[in-house]
Amino acid sequence: xxxxTQTPKxxxxxxxxxxxxxxxxxxxxxxxxxxxQDPGMGLRLIHYSVGEGTTxxxxxxxxxxxxxxxxxNFLLGLESAAPSQTSVxxxxxxDQDRDGYTFGSGTRLTVV
Amino acid sequence: DAKTTQPNSMExxxxxxxxxxCNHSTISGTDYIHWYRQLxxxxxxxxxxxxxxxxxxxxxxLAIAEDRKSSTLILHRATLRDAAVYYCILRDRNTGNxxxxxxxxxxxxxx
Numbered sequence: 001x002x003x004x005t006q007t008p009k010x011x012x013x014x015x016x017x018x019x020x021x022x023x024x025x026x027x028x029x030x031x032x033x034x035x036x037q038d039p040g041m042g043l044r045l046i047h048y049s050v051g052e053g054t055t056x057x058x059x060x061x062x063x064x065x066x067x068x069x070x071x072x073n074f075l076l077g078l079e080s081a082a083p084s085q086t087s088v089x090x091x092x093x094x095d096q097d098r099d100g101y102t103f104g105s106g107t108r109l110t111v112v
Numbered sequence: 113d114a115k116t117t118q119p120n121s122m123e124x125x126x127x128x129x130x131x132x133x134c135n136h137s138t139i140s141g142t143d144y145i146h147w148y149r150q151l152x153x154x155x156x157x158x159x160x161x162x163x164x165x166x167x168x169x170x171x172x173x174l175a176i177a178e179d180r181k182s183s184t185l186i187l188h189r190a191t192l193r194d195a196a197v198y199y200c201i202l203r204d205r206n207t208g209n210x211x212x213x214x215x216x217x218x219x220x221x222x223x
Binding site: 033035040041042043044045059090092100101102103104105106 | 146148154155156157158161203211212215216
């Protein structure tokens with residue numbers, strides 16, 4: 001099983017550019033999440049989804065948009081990147097009633 | 113949302129047991145207690161979770177206080193590979209199963 005796969009693993013953007021981070025899971029999980037982690041800090045929830053076609057805001061949603069058109073994929077978009085969005089982004093998925101999250105290996109994004 | 117409080121850092125000698133505490137005094141009846149760990153430059157990894165009873169798995173044990181206001185993750189024999197940041201998190205089944213991470217406990221294992 002691949003689990004949770006994030007692409008790309010690394011990316012450098014210029015301020016104002018846009019990009020989309022892709023998260024794919026092959027475990028048929030209903031719930032998917034996007035977190036960001038800044039140096040020396042814990043993870044902060046950006047957006048999450050409780051099923052195909054649904055999305056909701058987390059703690060720090062500003063500057064990001066998400067879509068869940070297919071159950072297995074959760075996309076995180078940055079429409080106009082800012083240096084404050086330099087971070088490591090983690091995607092996770094979860095089954096509704098059972099064990100915890102499975103995380104991807106992260107995407108390291110630098111905005112210059 | 114109920115939050116958790118953990119010590120910023122702890123140390124343990126290799127091959128000795130480690131008890132990592134977590135306070136969650138505002139826990140609700142529907143909150144599960146989850147523990148994750150994050151090794152350097154990796155994504156968080158699930159360790160264990162429980163609701164009311166103590167739990168054991170191949171990685172660790174989870175001891176939950178009777179009033180559920182605190183819990184302790186127990187690593188029975190610390191190894192150098194257990195050096196990581198450990199997060200104690202509450203999972204509320206009634207709010208979309210969101211996790212809110214704090215800064216966790218950074219565990220150093222001394223050879």
